[in-house]
Amino acid sequence: MATVIVGGGIIGLSTAYCLSLLQPELASNHQIHIVDSASELLLSASGHSGGFLAKDWFSPAVSSLGALSFHLHKELAQAHDGPRNWGYAPSTAYSLAIEERGVGSKKNKGKDWLLEGTSRAGVASAVTGGQEQMPSSEGAKRNEMLNDDGTPAWITKQENGSLEVIGSGDSCAQVEPRQLCLWLRKQCEDRGVKLHTKCMPTGIVKGEHGEVVGVKVSKDCEVYEKNCKNIVITAGAWTPNVFQKIFHSSNLRIPISSLAGYSIVVRSPRYTRPILDPTRHGENSAVGVSQGVFCAPSSSWAFAPEAFSRVPPDGTPELWVGGLNDSHMKLPKLVDEVENLQDSEKMEELRNAAVLLTGLSQEGDNLKIDDLKVVRQGLCFRPVSDNGRPIISKVPETALGHDIKMSPGAGVFVASGHGPWGISLSLGTGQVMAEMLLGRKLSADISSLALK
Numbered sequence: 200m201a202t203v204i205v206g207g208g209i210i211g212l213s214t215a216y217c218l219s220l221l222q223p224e225l226a227s228n229h230q231i232h233i234v235d236s237a238s239e240l241l242l243s244a245s246g247h248s249g250g251f252l253a254k255d256w257f258s259p260a261v262s263s264l265g266a267l268s269f270h271l272h273k274e275l276a277q278a279h280d281g282p283r284n285w286g287y288a289p290s291t292a293y294s295l296a297i298e299e300r301g302v303g304s305k306k307n308k309g310k311d312w313l314l315e316g317t318s319r320a321g322v323a324s325a326v327t328g329g330q331e332q333m334p335s336s337e338g339a340k341r342n343e344m345l346n347d348d349g350t351p352a353w354i355t356k357q358e359n360g361s362l363e364v365i366g367s368g369d370s371c372a373q374v375e376p377r378q379l380c381l382w383l384r385k386q387c388e389d390r391g392v393k394l395h396t397k398c399m400p401t402g403i404v405k406g407e408h409g410e411v412v413g414v415k416v417s418k419d420c421e422v423y424e425k426n427c428k429n430i431v432i433t434a435g436a437w438t439p440n441v442f443q444k445i446f447h448s449s450n451l452r453i454p455i456s457s458l459a460g461y462s463i464v465v466r467s468p469r470y471t472r473p474i475l476d477p478t479r480h481g482e483n484s485a486v487g488v489s490q491g492v493f494c495a496p497s498s499s500w501a502f503a504p505e506a507f508s509r510v511p512p513d514g515t516p517e518l519w520v521g522g523l524n525d526s527h528m529k530l531p532k533l534v535d536e537v538e539n540l541q542d543s544e545k546m547e548e549l550r551n552a553a554v555l556l557t558g559l560s561q562e563g564d565n566l567k568i569d570d571l572k573v574v575r576q577g578l579c580f581r582p583v584s585d586n587g588r589p590i591i592s593k594v595p596e597t598a599l600g601h602d603i604k605m606s607p608g609a610g611v612f613v614a615s616g617h618g619p620w621g622i623s624l625s626l627g628t629g630q631v632m633a634e635m636l637l638g639r640k641l642s643a644d645i646s647s648l649a650l651k
């Protein structure tokens with residue numbers, strides 16, 4: 200019997216991909232379905248996020264999953280040419296602190312992103328204590344985007360600003376998340392996973408003994424049924440709504456809310472060549488690197504910008520800038536409605552910060568020339584759980600509603616609420632979710648991530 204995965208963002212795709220690897224015949228017999236209500240995939244957070252990956256920037260409850268996922272990202276990239284296919288590259292992470300007159304240091308610290316589910320600013324210095332070494336200067340001149348000392352040349356020198364290394368390529372990396380999702384999607388489809396867009400779950404189908412045997416879905420307003428044994432809800436910020444819609448009589452509220460965030464991807468005519476690792480020579484000299492800069496609010500920007508340099512599959516470097524959130528924006532009913540909610544003033548504010556951060560810089564002077572070409576910009580909603588940890592869990596049968604009975608060995612599962620870390624934790628989540636579905640031993644300790 201089939202598994203229906205509701206939501207085709209990075210968590211749903213990773214789950215389907217890992218399940219198809221662990222049990223290929225399930226996929227080849229078309230027994231894995233991804234149903235998604237959007238007209239196309241990746242209109243949501245997974246298509247717009249920054250793609251920064253960390254190995255150990257997590258609280259103890261998430262650390263095992265974080266380490267597994269970082270390892271799986273590296274392994275997948277090595278096995279399938281991740282650098283070329285989805286821009287995988289080790290990353291050096293910096294904190295940019297700006298000392299403002301009369302205000303004191305604005306160094307990022309003290310904020311707990313796990314509880315706030317907002318920005319990553321601060322967490323790295325809290326974890327590493329800022330102990331990392333500056334990257335080597337050897338060979339850095341070969342790159343337009345690197346200074347002689349290996350620091351990012353694409354960041355405008357800020358008055359009274361200082362960069363501190365808070366993470367190195369051993370424990371940080373980056374991907375182009377949209378490309379990774381597209382790659383996962385293609386792998387899933389090639390293996391036989393069925394993808395259904397414009398498909399909204401509306402309830403369950405019961406068998407002759409009252410047990411759950413499928414999900415009702417409306418596709419273009421007609422009602423279909425998908426026979427299944429397991430249901431996995433991976434609908435990001437929409438997870439609570441999806442659960443309620445399927446299990447009408449349940450009193451359970453999945454503790455996930457949403458946080459809207461803006462992002463922009465830009466290119467500059469100054470940067471045309473891939474960013475290569477300055478420390479590698481000879482055969483390995485074509486190894487790419489990426490850099491992430493995490494900033495605190497300052498008089499130049501009222502929010503905490505994050506800026507990442509990365510090289511997508513076409514080889515032309517691009518810069519992703521985000522960090523501008525809107526905590527008042529309500530989640531729309533449909534994913535396709537998100538685009539219309541964009542506030543042009545907020546988008547402009549983000550673009551201005553991108554220009555101030557990455558505008559052309561000269562010795563002793565900040566020219567801040569706006570030569571940035573927008574590749575993509577957007578608004579999306581992070582799924583944020585009440586306790587700041589992802590939820591990866593089987594839903595207890597008693598919580599599904601008084602009229603719901605599952606057949607032996609069947610289950611309803613939730614994998615969501617990854618907040619600002621869904622890309623980093625994606626492959627690990629997919630792996631443990633697939634293991635849970637198949638009743639296997641889990642590769643990470645996720646005992647603290649269960650629904651209470």
Ligand SMILES: Cc1cc2nc3c(=O)[nH]c(=O)nc-3n(C[C@H](O)[C@H](O)[C@H](O)COP(=O)(O)OP(=O)(O)OC[C@H]3O[C@@H](n4cnc5c(N)ncnc54)[C@H](O)[C@@H]3O)c2cc1C
Pocket residue numbers: 205206207208209210211234235236237240241242243244245246247248249250251252398399400433434435436437441459460461462521522534579580581582614615616617618619620621622623624
């Ligand atoms: C600005 C920004 C920057 C970020 N940067 C990073 C980063 O650098 N590193 C990192 O690790 N994480 C980052 N994140 C977080 C990351 O993007 C998210 O945690 C992750 O994308 C969540 O993935 P998801 O699959 O759970 O949800 P989503 O990507 O939101 O996917 C949910 C899917 O469910 C579908 N859906 C919704 N309603 C229904 C329904 N009724 N029926 C069927 N399907 C439905 C949607 O169409 C969508 O396809 C960032 C997030 C934001 C907003």
